[in-house]
Amino acid sequence: MSPNRANSGHVVALSGGVGGAKLATGLAAVLAPERLTIAVNTGDDFEHLGLTICPDIDSVTYALAGLNDPTRGWGVQDESWKALEMLGRLGEAQWFNLGDRDMAMHIARSWRLREGETLSQVTARLTGELGIAHAVVPMSDAPVRTEVLTDTDWLDFQTYFVAEQCKPIAREVRFLGTPGAAQAPQFAQALARDDLAAIVICPSNPYLSVDPILAVDGLRKALVAKGVPIIAVSPLVGGKALKGPLGKLLGELGKTCDNRAIAEHYAGLAGHFVIDQLDSDDAEDLRNSGLCVTVAQTIMHDADDRESLAREVLSAVGVEVV
Protein backbone atom coordinates (compact mmCIF):
# COMPACT_ATOMS: atom_id res chain seq x y z
CA MET A 1 0.00 0.00 0.00
CA SER A 2 1.55 3.29 -1.04
CA PRO A 3 1.50 6.19 1.42
CA ASN A 4 -0.53 8.24 -1.04
CA ARG A 5 -3.28 5.67 -1.28
CA ALA A 6 -3.34 5.28 2.46
CA ASN A 7 -3.60 8.99 3.00
CA SER A 8 -6.91 9.33 1.24
CA GLY A 9 -8.11 5.91 2.33
CA HIS A 10 -10.78 4.54 4.61
CA VAL A 11 -10.93 5.07 8.37
CA VAL A 12 -12.54 2.72 10.86
CA ALA A 13 -13.51 4.27 14.19
CA LEU A 14 -14.27 2.17 17.26
CA SER A 15 -16.77 3.98 19.45
CA GLY A 16 -18.60 3.63 22.71
CA GLY A 17 -21.35 6.06 23.71
CA VAL A 18 -21.31 9.78 24.33
CA GLY A 19 -17.56 10.59 24.22
CA GLY A 20 -16.98 8.29 21.29
CA ALA A 21 -20.02 9.69 19.52
CA LYS A 22 -18.54 13.19 19.73
CA LEU A 23 -15.32 12.20 17.99
CA ALA A 24 -17.27 10.07 15.50
CA THR A 25 -19.26 13.19 14.62
CA GLY A 26 -16.02 15.11 14.16
CA LEU A 27 -14.63 12.39 11.90
CA ALA A 28 -17.84 12.40 9.87
CA ALA A 29 -17.45 16.15 9.42
CA VAL A 30 -14.02 15.80 7.82
CA LEU A 31 -14.30 12.47 5.98
CA ALA A 32 -16.64 11.76 3.06
CA PRO A 33 -19.22 9.03 3.78
CA GLU A 34 -17.35 6.42 1.75
CA ARG A 35 -14.21 7.06 3.80
CA LEU A 36 -15.51 6.30 7.30
CA THR A 37 -17.02 3.31 9.09
CA ILE A 38 -18.03 3.77 12.71
CA ALA A 39 -18.11 0.45 14.56
CA VAL A 40 -20.04 0.75 17.79
CA ASN A 41 -19.97 -1.15 21.08
CA THR A 42 -23.06 -3.28 21.65
CA GLY A 43 -21.97 -4.73 25.00
CA ASP A 44 -24.27 -2.22 26.75
CA ASP A 45 -27.29 -3.45 24.79
CA PHE A 46 -30.10 -4.97 26.79
CA GLU A 47 -33.66 -6.14 26.69
CA HIS A 48 -36.01 -3.96 28.72
CA LEU A 49 -39.81 -4.07 28.68
CA GLY A 50 -39.57 -6.24 25.60
CA LEU A 51 -37.51 -3.64 23.75
CA THR A 52 -33.97 -4.10 22.47
CA ILE A 53 -32.07 -1.03 23.60
CA CYS A 54 -28.65 -0.23 22.13
CA PRO A 55 -27.43 2.80 24.07
CA ASP A 56 -24.14 3.31 22.26
CA ILE A 57 -25.57 2.88 18.76
CA ASP A 58 -28.26 5.36 19.77
CA SER A 59 -25.76 7.88 21.13
CA VAL A 60 -23.75 7.72 17.91
CA THR A 61 -26.90 7.89 15.79
CA TYR A 62 -28.40 10.85 17.64
CA ALA A 63 -25.06 12.70 17.52
CA LEU A 64 -24.58 12.14 13.79
CA ALA A 65 -28.19 13.12 13.07
CA GLY A 66 -27.82 16.25 15.17
CA LEU A 67 -30.63 15.02 17.40
CA ASN A 68 -28.62 14.51 20.58
CA ASP A 69 -29.36 16.64 23.63
CA PRO A 70 -26.21 18.65 24.28
CA THR A 71 -27.38 19.96 27.65
CA ARG A 72 -28.39 16.67 29.21
CA GLY A 73 -25.43 14.98 27.53
CA TRP A 74 -27.38 11.88 26.51
CA GLY A 75 -30.57 10.97 24.71
CA VAL A 76 -32.59 13.02 22.25
CA GLN A 77 -33.21 16.75 22.30
CA ASP A 78 -36.73 18.15 22.63
CA GLU A 79 -37.52 15.04 24.64
CA SER A 80 -40.54 14.30 26.85
CA TRP A 81 -41.24 11.53 29.30
CA LYS A 82 -44.95 10.77 29.13
CA ALA A 83 -44.64 7.12 28.19
CA LEU A 84 -42.20 6.51 31.05
CA GLU A 85 -44.49 8.22 33.54
CA MET A 86 -47.39 6.09 32.30
CA LEU A 87 -45.27 2.94 32.48
CA GLY A 88 -44.77 3.78 36.13
CA ARG A 89 -48.52 4.11 36.67
CA LEU A 90 -48.89 0.71 35.01
CA GLY A 91 -46.50 -0.77 37.57
CA GLU A 92 -43.61 -1.18 35.16
CA ALA A 93 -39.95 -0.41 35.76
CA GLN A 94 -38.87 3.20 35.51
CA TRP A 95 -35.20 2.92 36.47
CA PHE A 96 -34.00 3.20 32.88
CA ASN A 97 -34.77 6.60 31.42
CA LEU A 98 -36.75 6.23 28.23
CA GLY A 99 -37.88 9.44 26.57
CA ASP A 100 -40.82 9.48 24.19
CA ARG A 101 -38.71 10.21 21.10
CA ASP A 102 -36.06 7.73 22.19
CA MET A 103 -38.81 5.13 22.70
CA ALA A 104 -39.62 5.32 18.99
CA MET A 105 -36.08 4.20 18.20
CA HIS A 106 -36.37 1.20 20.52
CA ILE A 107 -39.79 0.28 19.15
CA ALA A 108 -38.65 0.51 15.53
CA ARG A 109 -35.46 -1.44 16.20
CA SER A 110 -37.18 -4.13 18.28
CA TRP A 111 -39.88 -4.85 15.79
CA ARG A 112 -37.53 -4.92 12.81
CA LEU A 113 -35.30 -7.36 14.70
CA ARG A 114 -38.34 -9.51 15.45
CA GLU A 115 -39.23 -9.37 11.77
CA GLY A 116 -35.88 -11.00 11.08
CA GLU A 117 -33.54 -8.14 10.24
CA THR A 118 -30.04 -8.26 11.70
CA LEU A 119 -28.86 -5.50 14.00
CA SER A 120 -26.63 -4.32 11.13
CA GLN A 121 -29.60 -4.08 8.79
CA VAL A 122 -31.77 -2.30 11.34
CA THR A 123 -28.99 0.14 12.16
CA ALA A 124 -28.35 0.88 8.48
CA ARG A 125 -32.08 1.39 7.96
CA LEU A 126 -32.63 3.70 10.91
CA THR A 127 -29.49 5.79 10.43
CA GLY A 128 -30.35 6.08 6.73
CA GLU A 129 -33.87 7.27 7.52
CA LEU A 130 -32.37 9.95 9.75
CA GLY A 131 -30.22 11.14 6.86
CA ILE A 132 -26.91 9.84 8.19
CA ALA A 133 -24.69 9.19 5.18
CA HIS A 134 -21.77 7.61 7.06
CA ALA A 135 -21.83 3.92 7.97
CA VAL A 136 -22.75 3.21 11.58
CA VAL A 137 -22.32 -0.50 12.23
CA PRO A 138 -22.67 -2.60 15.34
CA MET A 139 -19.48 -4.41 16.30
CA SER A 140 -21.37 -7.69 15.88
CA ASP A 141 -24.84 -8.88 14.97
CA ALA A 142 -24.59 -11.52 17.69
CA PRO A 143 -25.63 -10.35 21.14
CA VAL A 144 -22.71 -9.51 23.41
CA ARG A 145 -23.54 -8.51 26.96
CA THR A 146 -21.08 -6.80 29.26
CA GLU A 147 -21.18 -7.89 32.89
CA VAL A 148 -19.34 -6.45 35.87
CA LEU A 149 -18.25 -8.60 38.82
CA THR A 150 -18.98 -6.78 42.05
CA ASP A 151 -18.35 -7.90 45.62
CA THR A 152 -21.71 -9.64 45.63
CA ASP A 153 -22.36 -10.92 42.13
CA TRP A 154 -22.02 -10.45 38.40
CA LEU A 155 -24.24 -7.56 37.35
CA ASP A 156 -25.38 -6.96 33.81
CA PHE A 157 -24.05 -3.69 32.52
CA GLN A 158 -27.16 -1.54 32.78
CA THR A 159 -27.90 -2.76 36.30
CA TYR A 160 -24.36 -1.78 37.27
CA PHE A 161 -24.28 1.45 35.28
CA VAL A 162 -27.79 2.88 35.62
CA ALA A 163 -29.66 1.09 38.40
CA GLU A 164 -26.65 0.88 40.76
CA GLN A 165 -25.03 4.06 39.38
CA CYS A 166 -21.62 2.30 39.30
CA LYS A 167 -21.54 2.33 43.11
CA PRO A 168 -20.58 -1.34 43.66
CA ILE A 169 -16.87 -2.07 43.57
CA ALA A 170 -15.95 -3.63 40.23
CA ARG A 171 -13.58 -6.61 40.34
CA GLU A 172 -13.73 -7.86 36.80
CA VAL A 173 -15.49 -7.24 33.49
CA ARG A 174 -16.64 -9.95 31.09
CA PHE A 175 -18.47 -10.06 27.79
CA LEU A 176 -21.11 -12.75 27.53
CA GLY A 177 -21.41 -14.03 24.00
CA THR A 178 -17.67 -13.85 23.36
CA PRO A 179 -16.04 -15.84 21.96
CA GLY A 180 -18.74 -16.63 19.45
CA ALA A 181 -19.63 -13.12 18.27
CA ALA A 182 -18.44 -12.51 14.73
CA GLN A 183 -17.64 -9.08 13.34
CA ALA A 184 -20.69 -7.51 11.74
CA PRO A 185 -20.46 -7.86 7.94
CA GLN A 186 -19.94 -4.15 7.20
CA PHE A 187 -17.36 -3.93 9.98
CA ALA A 188 -15.41 -6.86 8.54
CA GLN A 189 -15.73 -5.43 5.03
CA ALA A 190 -14.41 -2.06 6.15
CA LEU A 191 -11.42 -3.69 7.81
CA ALA A 192 -10.76 -5.76 4.69
CA ARG A 193 -10.64 -2.76 2.37
CA ASP A 194 -7.47 -2.33 0.33
CA ASP A 195 -7.51 1.36 1.09
CA LEU A 196 -7.81 1.02 4.86
CA ALA A 197 -5.79 3.96 6.15
CA ALA A 198 -6.18 4.02 9.92
CA ILE A 199 -8.12 2.76 12.90
CA VAL A 200 -9.27 5.28 15.49
CA ILE A 201 -10.13 4.24 19.01
CA CYS A 202 -12.46 6.97 20.21
CA PRO A 203 -12.23 8.46 23.73
CA SER A 204 -14.52 5.88 25.28
CA ASN A 205 -14.08 3.82 28.43
CA PRO A 206 -11.38 1.24 27.54
CA TYR A 207 -12.78 -1.41 29.87
CA LEU A 208 -16.51 -0.95 29.37
CA SER A 209 -16.84 0.45 25.85
CA VAL A 210 -13.78 -0.51 23.80
CA ASP A 211 -12.88 -3.89 25.30
CA PRO A 212 -16.23 -5.40 24.26
CA ILE A 213 -15.44 -4.40 20.67
CA LEU A 214 -11.97 -5.90 20.97
CA ALA A 215 -13.57 -9.09 22.34
CA VAL A 216 -15.36 -9.71 19.04
CA ASP A 217 -14.00 -12.88 17.44
CA GLY A 218 -10.54 -12.35 15.99
CA LEU A 219 -10.82 -8.59 16.05
CA ARG A 220 -7.80 -7.59 18.10
CA LYS A 221 -5.51 -9.79 16.00
CA ALA A 222 -7.15 -8.60 12.79
CA LEU A 223 -6.63 -4.95 13.69
CA VAL A 224 -2.94 -5.48 14.40
CA ALA A 225 -2.52 -7.60 11.26
CA LYS A 226 -3.79 -4.75 9.07
CA GLY A 227 -0.51 -2.95 9.50
CA VAL A 228 -2.20 0.45 9.44
CA PRO A 229 -1.80 3.03 12.17
CA ILE A 230 -4.06 2.52 15.17
CA ILE A 231 -4.58 5.68 17.17
CA ALA A 232 -6.29 5.86 20.55
CA VAL A 233 -7.67 9.08 22.01
CA SER A 234 -7.35 9.03 25.78
CA PRO A 235 -10.64 9.43 27.65
CA LEU A 236 -8.77 11.16 30.51
CA VAL A 237 -8.46 14.92 30.82
CA GLY A 238 -6.31 16.41 33.55
CA GLY A 239 -5.81 12.94 34.97
CA LYS A 240 -9.54 12.40 35.41
CA ALA A 241 -12.35 10.79 33.45
CA LEU A 242 -14.56 13.48 31.95
CA LYS A 243 -17.62 11.48 32.87
CA GLY A 244 -18.65 7.99 33.85
CA PRO A 245 -17.01 5.45 36.11
CA LEU A 246 -13.59 5.17 34.43
CA GLY A 247 -11.64 6.83 37.25
CA LYS A 248 -13.31 4.74 39.93
CA LEU A 249 -12.97 1.61 37.82
CA LEU A 250 -9.24 2.10 37.22
CA GLY A 251 -8.68 2.21 40.99
CA GLU A 252 -10.82 -0.82 41.65
CA LEU A 253 -8.98 -2.80 38.97
CA GLY A 254 -5.65 -1.89 40.60
CA LYS A 255 -4.57 0.66 38.03
CA THR A 256 -3.55 4.27 38.38
CA CYS A 257 -5.89 6.85 36.88
CA ASP A 258 -3.52 8.26 34.29
CA ASN A 259 -2.59 8.05 30.64
CA ARG A 260 0.08 5.46 31.39
CA ALA A 261 -2.65 3.02 32.45
CA ILE A 262 -4.70 3.75 29.33
CA ALA A 263 -1.65 3.38 27.08
CA GLU A 264 -0.70 0.09 28.74
CA HIS A 265 -4.24 -1.12 28.23
CA TYR A 266 -3.85 -0.59 24.50
CA ALA A 267 -0.22 -1.83 24.42
CA GLY A 268 0.52 -3.93 21.35
CA LEU A 269 -2.53 -2.47 19.64
CA ALA A 270 -2.38 1.32 19.40
CA GLY A 271 0.97 2.80 18.43
CA HIS A 272 -0.45 6.32 18.37
CA PHE A 273 -1.90 8.10 21.33
CA VAL A 274 -3.71 11.42 21.70
CA ILE A 275 -3.70 13.04 25.12
CA ASP A 276 -5.27 16.24 26.32
CA GLN A 277 -3.30 19.44 26.53
CA LEU A 278 -3.86 19.45 30.29
CA ASP A 279 -1.84 16.22 30.44
CA SER A 280 1.04 17.37 28.23
CA ASP A 281 3.42 16.39 31.02
CA ASP A 282 2.57 12.76 30.26
CA ALA A 283 3.82 13.02 26.69
CA GLU A 284 7.52 12.40 27.32
CA ASP A 285 6.96 9.29 29.40
CA LEU A 286 4.58 7.87 26.79
CA ARG A 287 6.99 8.66 23.97
CA ASN A 288 9.77 6.95 25.90
CA SER A 289 7.66 3.81 25.89
CA GLY A 290 7.63 3.92 22.09
CA LEU A 291 4.30 5.58 21.40
CA CYS A 292 3.70 8.38 18.90
CA VAL A 293 2.00 11.00 21.03
CA THR A 294 -0.16 13.94 19.98
CA VAL A 295 -1.17 16.58 22.48
CA ALA A 296 -4.51 18.20 21.64
CA GLN A 297 -7.66 19.64 23.12
CA THR A 298 -9.68 16.47 23.61
CA ILE A 299 -12.64 18.09 25.37
CA MET A 300 -15.31 18.59 22.72
CA HIS A 301 -17.76 21.31 23.68
CA ASP A 302 -19.08 22.00 20.21
CA ALA A 303 -18.88 21.07 16.54
CA ASP A 304 -15.67 23.07 16.07
CA ASP A 305 -13.99 21.16 18.90
CA ARG A 306 -15.14 17.84 17.47
CA GLU A 307 -13.92 18.63 13.98
CA SER A 308 -10.67 20.07 15.28
CA LEU A 309 -9.90 16.94 17.30
CA ALA A 310 -10.82 14.75 14.34
CA ARG A 311 -8.35 16.70 12.18
CA GLU A 312 -5.62 16.31 14.81
CA VAL A 313 -6.24 12.59 15.10
CA LEU A 314 -6.23 11.96 11.36
CA SER A 315 -3.25 14.25 10.79
CA ALA A 316 -1.31 12.30 13.43
CA VAL A 317 -1.67 9.14 11.33
CA GLY A 318 -1.22 10.86 7.97
CA VAL A 319 -4.78 10.62 6.75
CA GLU A 320 -6.00 13.38 4.44
CA VAL A 321 -9.16 15.24 5.38
CA VAL A 322 -11.53 17.39 3.36
Place this chain on the structure above:
Amino acid sequence: MSPNRANSGHVVALSGGVGGAKLATGLAAVLAPERLTIAVNTGDDFEHLGLTICPDIDSVTYALAGLNDPTRGWGVQDESWKALEMLGRLGEAQWFNLGDRDMAMHIARSWRLREGETLSQVTARLTGELGIAHAVVPMSDAPVRTEVLTDTDWLDFQTYFVAEQCKPIAREVRFLGTPGAAQAPQFAQALARDDLAAIVICPSNPYLSVDPILAVDGLRKALVAKGVPIIAVSPLVGGKALKGPLGKLLGELGKTCDNRAIAEHYAGLAGHFVIDQLDSDDAEDLRNSGLCVTVAQTIMHDADDRESLAREVLSAVGVEVV
Protein backbone atom coordinates in the same frame (compact mmCIF):
# COMPACT_ATOMS: atom_id res chain seq x y z
CA MET B 1 -83.06 -18.54 41.43
CA SER B 2 -85.31 -16.26 43.45
CA PRO B 3 -86.13 -12.80 42.11
CA ASN B 4 -84.55 -11.28 45.23
CA ARG B 5 -81.25 -13.03 44.68
CA ALA B 6 -81.28 -12.03 41.05
CA ASN B 7 -82.00 -8.44 41.91
CA SER B 8 -78.79 -7.95 43.83
CA GLY B 9 -76.82 -10.34 41.67
CA HIS B 10 -74.00 -10.13 39.18
CA VAL B 11 -74.14 -8.30 35.87
CA VAL B 12 -72.10 -9.14 32.80
CA ALA B 13 -71.69 -6.35 30.27
CA LEU B 14 -70.54 -6.96 26.72
CA SER B 15 -68.68 -3.94 25.42
CA GLY B 16 -66.96 -2.64 22.34
CA GLY B 17 -64.96 0.57 22.39
CA VAL B 18 -65.94 4.14 23.09
CA GLY B 19 -69.76 3.91 23.32
CA GLY B 20 -69.62 0.65 25.22
CA ALA B 21 -66.95 2.05 27.50
CA LYS B 22 -69.27 4.92 28.46
CA LEU B 23 -72.05 2.62 29.58
CA ALA B 24 -69.54 0.30 31.26
CA THR B 25 -68.35 3.29 33.26
CA GLY B 26 -71.94 4.07 34.22
CA LEU B 27 -72.51 0.48 35.30
CA ALA B 28 -69.32 0.58 37.37
CA ALA B 29 -70.62 3.70 39.08
CA VAL B 30 -73.80 1.97 40.30
CA LEU B 31 -72.62 -1.60 40.85
CA ALA B 32 -70.05 -2.69 43.45
CA PRO B 33 -66.91 -4.26 41.93
CA GLU B 34 -67.99 -7.80 42.85
CA ARG B 35 -71.27 -7.29 40.97
CA LEU B 36 -69.95 -6.42 37.51
CA THR B 37 -67.82 -8.12 34.88
CA ILE B 38 -67.10 -6.18 31.70
CA ALA B 39 -66.27 -8.50 28.81
CA VAL B 40 -64.62 -6.63 25.99
CA ASN B 41 -64.35 -7.22 22.26
CA THR B 42 -60.86 -8.17 21.12
CA GLY B 43 -61.70 -8.57 17.43
CA ASP B 44 -60.18 -5.13 16.79
CA ASP B 45 -56.87 -6.17 18.33
CA PHE B 46 -53.85 -6.13 16.07
CA GLU B 47 -50.11 -6.32 15.93
CA HIS B 48 -48.47 -3.07 14.91
CA LEU B 49 -44.78 -2.22 15.06
CA GLY B 50 -44.32 -5.32 17.20
CA LEU B 51 -46.88 -4.12 19.75
CA THR B 52 -50.13 -5.88 20.60
CA ILE B 53 -52.79 -3.18 20.53
CA CYS B 54 -56.24 -3.84 22.02
CA PRO B 55 -58.26 -0.72 21.19
CA ASP B 56 -61.48 -1.71 22.92
CA ILE B 57 -59.84 -2.97 26.11
CA ASP B 58 -57.90 0.29 26.16
CA SER B 59 -61.01 2.42 25.64
CA VAL B 60 -62.77 0.65 28.51
CA THR B 61 -59.68 0.84 30.70
CA TYR B 62 -59.04 4.53 30.09
CA ALA B 63 -62.73 5.33 30.67
CA LEU B 64 -62.89 3.39 33.95
CA ALA B 65 -59.61 4.92 35.15
CA GLY B 66 -60.85 8.39 34.26
CA LEU B 67 -57.92 8.76 31.88
CA ASN B 68 -59.88 8.92 28.62
CA ASP B 69 -59.84 12.10 26.57
CA PRO B 70 -63.42 13.36 26.50
CA THR B 71 -62.76 16.02 23.88
CA ARG B 72 -61.02 13.85 21.30
CA GLY B 73 -63.39 10.99 22.15
CA TRP B 74 -60.70 8.31 22.09
CA GLY B 75 -57.31 7.66 23.64
CA VAL B 76 -55.74 9.12 26.74
CA GLN B 77 -56.07 12.64 28.02
CA ASP B 78 -53.03 14.92 28.39
CA GLU B 79 -51.57 13.03 25.45
CA SER B 80 -48.58 13.90 23.28
CA TRP B 81 -47.32 12.44 20.01
CA LYS B 82 -43.55 12.64 20.10
CA ALA B 83 -42.88 8.93 19.68
CA LEU B 84 -45.22 8.75 16.69
CA GLU B 85 -43.56 11.74 15.07
CA MET B 86 -40.16 10.12 15.59
CA LEU B 87 -41.42 6.80 14.25
CA GLY B 88 -42.29 8.72 11.09
CA ARG B 89 -38.78 10.14 10.88
CA LEU B 90 -37.50 6.59 11.25
CA GLY B 91 -39.56 5.57 8.22
CA GLU B 92 -42.13 3.59 10.22
CA ALA B 93 -45.88 3.59 9.76
CA GLN B 94 -47.82 6.49 11.22
CA TRP B 95 -51.33 5.67 10.04
CA PHE B 96 -52.41 4.35 13.43
CA ASN B 97 -52.44 7.09 16.03
CA LEU B 98 -50.28 6.15 18.98
CA GLY B 99 -49.93 8.74 21.71
CA ASP B 100 -46.98 8.68 24.07
CA ARG B 101 -49.07 7.72 27.13
CA ASP B 102 -51.05 5.21 25.12
CA MET B 103 -47.77 3.74 23.87
CA ALA B 104 -46.87 2.81 27.44
CA MET B 105 -49.98 0.64 27.61
CA HIS B 106 -49.05 -1.18 24.42
CA ILE B 107 -45.45 -1.63 25.52
CA ALA B 108 -46.45 -2.99 28.93
CA ARG B 109 -49.07 -5.31 27.47
CA SER B 110 -46.83 -6.57 24.68
CA TRP B 111 -43.91 -7.42 26.87
CA ARG B 112 -46.05 -9.12 29.53
CA LEU B 113 -47.69 -11.21 26.80
CA ARG B 114 -44.24 -12.14 25.49
CA GLU B 115 -43.25 -13.07 29.02
CA GLY B 116 -46.05 -15.62 28.94
CA GLU B 117 -49.00 -13.92 30.62
CA THR B 118 -52.42 -14.38 29.03
CA LEU B 119 -54.35 -11.38 27.79
CA SER B 120 -56.68 -11.88 30.79
CA GLN B 121 -53.76 -11.76 33.20
CA VAL B 122 -52.21 -8.72 31.55
CA THR B 123 -55.54 -6.91 31.48
CA ALA B 124 -56.18 -7.68 35.17
CA ARG B 125 -52.68 -6.48 36.01
CA LEU B 126 -52.87 -3.22 34.08
CA THR B 127 -56.41 -2.28 35.11
CA GLY B 128 -55.49 -3.11 38.71
CA GLU B 129 -52.42 -0.88 38.57
CA LEU B 130 -54.64 1.97 37.36
CA GLY B 131 -56.91 1.47 40.36
CA ILE B 132 -59.84 -0.07 38.49
CA ALA B 133 -61.70 -2.28 40.95
CA HIS B 134 -64.20 -3.77 38.50
CA ALA B 135 -63.28 -6.76 36.37
CA VAL B 136 -62.34 -5.91 32.80
CA VAL B 137 -61.87 -9.13 30.87
CA PRO B 138 -61.14 -9.86 27.23
CA MET B 139 -63.81 -11.96 25.55
CA SER B 140 -61.15 -14.58 24.88
CA ASP B 141 -57.46 -15.12 25.50
CA ALA B 142 -57.16 -16.60 22.03
CA PRO B 143 -56.58 -14.09 19.25
CA VAL B 144 -59.73 -13.25 17.28
CA ARG B 145 -59.32 -10.91 14.34
CA THR B 146 -62.23 -9.17 12.67
CA GLU B 147 -62.03 -8.86 8.90
CA VAL B 148 -64.29 -6.98 6.52
CA LEU B 149 -64.92 -8.16 2.97
CA THR B 150 -64.84 -5.20 0.62
CA ASP B 151 -65.33 -5.13 -3.13
CA THR B 152 -61.66 -5.84 -3.60
CA ASP B 153 -60.55 -8.06 -0.75
CA TRP B 154 -60.83 -9.03 2.90
CA LEU B 155 -59.35 -6.23 4.98
CA ASP B 156 -58.24 -6.65 8.56
CA PHE B 157 -60.28 -4.47 10.85
CA GLN B 158 -57.80 -1.66 11.50
CA THR B 159 -56.94 -1.36 7.82
CA TYR B 160 -60.67 -1.02 7.09
CA PHE B 161 -61.46 1.16 10.07
CA VAL B 162 -58.45 3.45 10.43
CA ALA B 163 -56.31 3.27 7.31
CA GLU B 164 -59.27 3.16 4.88
CA GLN B 165 -61.57 5.16 7.18
CA CYS B 166 -64.43 2.69 6.48
CA LYS B 167 -64.66 4.02 2.93
CA PRO B 168 -64.71 0.67 1.08
CA ILE B 169 -68.13 -0.93 0.72
CA ALA B 170 -68.47 -3.75 3.26
CA ARG B 171 -70.02 -6.99 2.00
CA GLU B 172 -69.40 -9.30 4.90
CA VAL B 173 -67.72 -9.48 8.29
CA ARG B 174 -65.83 -12.48 9.65
CA PHE B 175 -63.87 -13.25 12.79
CA LEU B 176 -60.65 -15.12 12.21
CA GLY B 177 -59.87 -17.45 15.09
CA THR B 178 -63.51 -18.45 15.55
CA PRO B 179 -64.54 -21.12 16.09
CA GLY B 180 -61.63 -22.05 18.30
CA ALA B 181 -61.57 -19.08 20.68
CA ALA B 182 -62.72 -20.06 24.15
CA GLN B 183 -64.31 -17.64 26.59
CA ALA B 184 -61.66 -16.03 28.80
CA PRO B 185 -61.65 -17.74 32.21
CA GLN B 186 -63.05 -14.79 34.19
CA PHE B 187 -65.72 -14.24 31.54
CA ALA B 188 -66.81 -17.89 31.74
CA GLN B 189 -66.73 -17.74 35.54
CA ALA B 190 -68.90 -14.63 35.61
CA LEU B 191 -71.45 -16.26 33.33
CA ALA B 192 -71.44 -19.40 35.50
CA ARG B 193 -72.23 -17.53 38.71
CA ASP B 194 -75.31 -18.67 40.62
CA ASP B 195 -76.24 -15.05 41.19
CA LEU B 196 -76.01 -13.96 37.57
CA ALA B 197 -78.76 -11.35 37.28
CA ALA B 198 -78.53 -9.88 33.80
CA ILE B 199 -76.47 -9.49 30.69
CA VAL B 200 -76.09 -6.03 29.20
CA ILE B 201 -75.15 -5.51 25.57
CA CYS B 202 -73.62 -2.05 25.53
CA PRO B 203 -74.37 0.48 22.74
CA SER B 204 -71.56 -0.74 20.50
CA ASN B 205 -71.62 -1.61 16.82
CA PRO B 206 -73.55 -4.92 16.61
CA TYR B 207 -71.63 -6.14 13.57
CA LEU B 208 -68.12 -4.97 14.38
CA SER B 209 -68.00 -4.86 18.18
CA VAL B 210 -70.63 -7.22 19.62
CA ASP B 211 -70.70 -9.96 16.99
CA PRO B 212 -67.04 -10.86 17.59
CA ILE B 213 -67.91 -11.40 21.27
CA LEU B 214 -70.91 -13.53 20.29
CA ALA B 215 -68.62 -15.52 17.97
CA VAL B 216 -66.60 -16.80 20.94
CA ASP B 217 -67.04 -20.55 21.26
CA GLY B 218 -70.48 -21.45 22.61
CA LEU B 219 -71.15 -17.97 23.87
CA ARG B 220 -74.41 -17.09 22.18
CA LYS B 221 -75.99 -20.39 23.26
CA ALA B 222 -74.56 -20.02 26.75
CA LEU B 223 -76.01 -16.54 27.16
CA VAL B 224 -79.48 -17.68 26.13
CA ALA B 225 -79.24 -20.80 28.29
CA LYS B 226 -78.65 -18.69 31.41
CA GLY B 227 -82.29 -17.74 31.48
CA VAL B 228 -81.49 -14.26 32.81
CA PRO B 229 -82.63 -11.07 31.14
CA ILE B 230 -80.43 -9.92 28.26
CA ILE B 231 -80.81 -6.24 27.52
CA ALA B 232 -79.35 -4.45 24.53
CA VAL B 233 -78.86 -0.70 24.34
CA SER B 234 -79.31 0.50 20.78
CA PRO B 235 -76.31 2.33 19.32
CA LEU B 236 -78.68 4.43 17.18
CA VAL B 237 -79.92 7.87 18.18
CA GLY B 238 -82.50 9.63 16.06
CA GLY B 239 -82.17 6.87 13.48
CA LYS B 240 -78.45 7.45 13.08
CA ALA B 241 -75.27 6.02 14.46
CA LEU B 242 -73.71 8.46 16.92
CA LYS B 243 -70.28 7.76 15.50
CA GLY B 244 -68.47 5.17 13.44
CA PRO B 245 -69.52 3.27 10.34
CA LEU B 246 -72.69 1.59 11.64
CA GLY B 247 -75.14 3.57 9.50
CA LYS B 248 -73.11 3.05 6.33
CA LEU B 249 -72.55 -0.61 7.20
CA LEU B 250 -76.27 -1.30 7.74
CA GLY B 251 -77.00 -0.02 4.26
CA GLU B 252 -74.18 -1.99 2.67
CA LEU B 253 -75.37 -5.17 4.38
CA GLY B 254 -78.87 -4.58 3.01
CA LYS B 255 -80.46 -3.46 6.27
CA THR B 256 -82.37 -0.32 7.13
CA CYS B 257 -80.69 2.06 9.55
CA ASP B 258 -83.22 1.84 12.36
CA ASN B 259 -83.89 0.13 15.66
CA ARG B 260 -85.87 -2.61 13.92
CA ALA B 261 -82.64 -3.75 12.21
CA ILE B 262 -80.72 -3.67 15.48
CA ALA B 263 -83.48 -5.56 17.30
CA GLU B 264 -83.63 -8.16 14.56
CA HIS B 265 -79.89 -8.57 14.78
CA TYR B 266 -80.26 -9.49 18.45
CA ALA B 267 -83.46 -11.54 17.91
CA GLY B 268 -83.53 -14.70 19.99
CA LEU B 269 -80.86 -13.22 22.25
CA ALA B 270 -81.94 -9.93 23.80
CA GLY B 271 -85.52 -9.76 25.06
CA HIS B 272 -85.04 -6.26 26.41
CA PHE B 273 -84.17 -3.25 24.34
CA VAL B 274 -83.29 0.32 25.24
CA ILE B 275 -83.84 3.00 22.62
CA ASP B 276 -83.15 6.67 22.69
CA GLN B 277 -85.87 9.17 23.52
CA LEU B 278 -85.48 10.63 20.03
CA ASP B 279 -86.64 7.26 18.69
CA SER B 280 -89.64 6.82 20.99
CA ASP B 281 -91.82 6.32 17.92
CA ASP B 282 -90.05 3.00 17.41
CA ALA B 283 -91.19 1.65 20.77
CA GLU B 284 -94.64 0.39 19.78
CA ASP B 285 -93.41 -1.55 16.77
CA LEU B 286 -90.63 -3.14 18.83
CA ARG B 287 -93.05 -4.03 21.63
CA ASN B 288 -95.41 -5.57 19.09
CA SER B 289 -92.58 -7.88 18.08
CA GLY B 290 -92.41 -9.10 21.68
CA LEU B 291 -89.56 -7.02 23.07
CA CYS B 292 -89.57 -5.25 26.43
CA VAL B 293 -88.67 -1.70 25.44
CA THR B 294 -87.26 1.11 27.57
CA VAL B 295 -87.04 4.64 26.21
CA ALA B 296 -84.20 6.62 27.73
CA GLN B 297 -81.57 9.22 27.01
CA THR B 298 -78.83 7.05 25.54
CA ILE B 299 -76.44 9.86 24.60
CA MET B 300 -73.88 10.04 27.39
CA HIS B 301 -72.22 13.45 27.56
CA ASP B 302 -70.97 13.18 31.11
CA ALA B 303 -70.77 11.00 34.21
CA ASP B 304 -74.35 11.83 35.19
CA ASP B 305 -75.63 10.68 31.79
CA ARG B 306 -73.62 7.47 32.01
CA GLU B 307 -74.84 6.67 35.51
CA SER B 308 -78.39 7.61 34.62
CA LEU B 309 -78.47 5.31 31.61
CA ALA B 310 -76.91 2.51 33.66
CA ARG B 311 -79.70 2.90 36.23
CA GLU B 312 -82.37 2.79 33.51
CA VAL B 313 -80.84 -0.30 31.97
CA LEU B 314 -80.54 -2.18 35.25
CA SER B 315 -83.95 -1.06 36.41
CA ALA B 316 -85.47 -2.38 33.17
CA VAL B 317 -84.24 -5.87 34.04
CA GLY B 318 -84.99 -5.62 37.77
CA VAL B 319 -81.40 -5.34 39.00
CA GLU B 320 -80.82 -3.36 42.18
CA VAL B 321 -78.24 -0.59 42.12
CA VAL B 322 -76.40 1.21 44.90
